Amino acid sequence: MHMADALISPVVGGAMWAATAGVAAYSAKKVQNDLDEQKIPLMGVMGAFVFAAQMINFTIPGTGSSGHLGGGMLLAILLGPYAGFLVMASILVIQALFFADGGLLALGCNIFNLGFYTCFIAYPLIYKWITRKGYSTGRIFTGAMLSAIIGLQLGAFSVVLETLFSGKSELPFGTFVMLMQPIHLAIGVVEGLVTAAIVGFVWKARPEIIEKAASGKALGRVSIKKVLAGLAVVAVITGGILSWFASAYPDGLEWSMAKTSGKEELEASGGIHQILAAVQEKIAFLPDYSFKVQEQETSAGDAEPEEAWPAVDAGTSVSGLVGGAMTLLLAGIVGFCINRVKKRNKAGAV
């Protein structure tokens, strides 16, 4: 469910980076003001723990398949929302850098999808609410289960929206939602189970850890008012950035929004083929594009709700094909030459 660089547009990536940076900056300030300096090594080592624990696969009885921990909810429960969010962020940074899981541009999306909903929505609104009257195995189970499921559902929905707004994928909104939500319901159940299992165990073995984390002075508490206010701010900022970009840069956004909403309506009445027919009709009216990509985009963005694409007429396609092959060949030759020169230099030096 890691969002990939290849699937997002710069606008969506940038907006989500901005939102994530905002939440992270606020969380960092909260953690720093907490005066509990012990928390910092705890956060660092816990991040590594979640990273390692994600690799402990367990077998799901009767199915032959296996699952593992995601960790967002666990971090929120043990460290509180602010520290939990930061730890989740650093895990994802390391995954993006070392494992190319997600990607750097999509990192904002991923941190938000996996960290924000769990730490700032599911944790304070669901887990804390269920365990408000104290802990018991049952409450821990229900709380962890529900909050993990809802956190993941929100995260998955977020992936759908980010993909759609980016306009790189042709997946219609309805299909994508039908694809993502059930899958993440299953993942959420597993995540809930493992979170409950681990929190339940720690609560039995060392209850003070769970209780301390929950009562934790400034860190444990998130007021619902603040969450809502924060959400509103994030929404306004994101909306602002999006619309600013959209007006300055009419690439994917407006188009995909128009397309998405259009498709939804059409789907209700007739299905995909009709839409495609409609889109095709539109394309037939599109003028031939000149050579410079950028010009077309602007004009197309203004004139038509369809994205511009340069390779429509045969001539440019052929030259694109030939030129592309030449380019790749050249890139390969350059790399090879640098290697040869370096090797020769090394041999000369020895």
Next chain:
Amino acid sequence: MSHHIIQADNLKYTYPDGRQALNGVTFKILHGESVGIVGANGAGKSTLLMHLVGVLFPDEGEVRIGEVPVIKKTLPVIRQSVGMVFQDPDDQLFMTTVYDDVAFGPRNYKLPEEEVDKRVKSSLETVGILHLMDRPPYKLSGGEKRAAAIATVLAMNPDILVMDEPSSALDPKSRRRLITLLQRFAHTKIIATHDLDMVLELCERTIILKDGKVITDGPTVEILANEELMEKCGLEMPLGLQNCPVCGAKKAT
């Protein structure tokens, strides 16, 4: 040099889970002394060391380093004069390179970067691993890790070195190298360990702890050779003092 005297006065400490770890520990260590603290598992060795560096504070009693009592307020001063080497070097090497790790302490005291650099390099030089300074800690061998952990402490320029099991998990060669290294140090040394042979070589004085109390405190050779006492404290005479296992000949003490 009276300001490097370490004084523990009737220390009592009970962990939050109710386990009483220290039950009235009193001693005095003079400047330049090298003292071994031995005792069975759970005797309170590690807890005692934590008190000397102000990581834990006693429920009763007091620790003084020179004239300064170890309390929250004096910690910045205390930590510059007392350095602690932890049992597991992985707990002490928490940065991504050896250099950054050794620099962590001096940088916390906001020393200028040239001074930090000087201290880092001379500490690494002292422990003999200057060439490893850009390595990540996980690439070090056990002995190198231990040396790096000691360097992180040396960079703070302490007068007193407190060590928890410095020779544990070292192969014989690394252990020998460590002992030779520690012998060269002029610091006041307090070493908690199960390695009684090392105590025999390094420390002229030994304190035995049992159940959070000081059982004996005196010259190492006398204490470690006292078979009855050692047995009572859950210990064993160091091999260096035992009869030869092959021919049974008595060792000279």
Next chain:
Amino acid sequence: MSNMIASLYNIRLLDELAEKTTIIHNLHPLVKVLTTCLYLIITVSFNKYELSGLLPLFFYPVIVMALADIPVVPLLKRMIVVSPFIIGIGLFNPLFDHDPVVILPWMQISGGWISFFSILTKGVLTILAALLLIATTGMTRIAAALGMMRIPKVFILQLILTYRYISVLIEEVGRTVRAYSLRSRGEKGIRFSDWGSLTGQLLIRTLERAQRVYYSMCCRGFTGEYNAGSEKRIRTGDILYFAGWSLYFVVVRYFNIPATIGSLITGVGR
């Protein structure tokens, strides 16, 4: 077990690569971070049917890889591991987008395939760029660059700690899992009924370790504030590197170079 060994191996390999001292490695980390960011933004900003225009962007990873002595094979392996999601989502494009596009006068292909290959190309380029950044810079210098970008120090210290203890904890987890599997009947993974207590034990041990790490930090004067060393200065070479690539990226973004070359060669398209 194998996934743990694989990921440890992966981290250590990248660390090792980052220890080299080539021209690229010696560049200022901030410059490399910024160049990578710009490259990523330019790459994904191409519209979804653009394919040939993307190709000149291959020069960047190829040149960096060659100058920095980074082997191709491990990067490609990583790419294969992470690409299923990209391919999975991308494959819907040919399914939903049947608009015919003329490639050659006698050959047509649906727009969906073009956009699929565009996504795939972008995937390859962005993954390469991210891996090359870490393989030529290393975590320590990335952290320094983040510091220069005014990222809160709490976060940076925490990132460093997480990174550092990943290898310690993976080894610990590995030992525990091995001990478990030696006493179980050859099942893959861990029975769910045991998973909670096994992982919970590890968690408690981890919390104790965090405590000890904290103590050892305290003993060296840690008071909640992380002081990174002074950063390297940015030199003219660094600025030139950044400026050079930026110029190239912008040119590539606005002019379809392959198409130009192609039309010069084939003499069509006008």
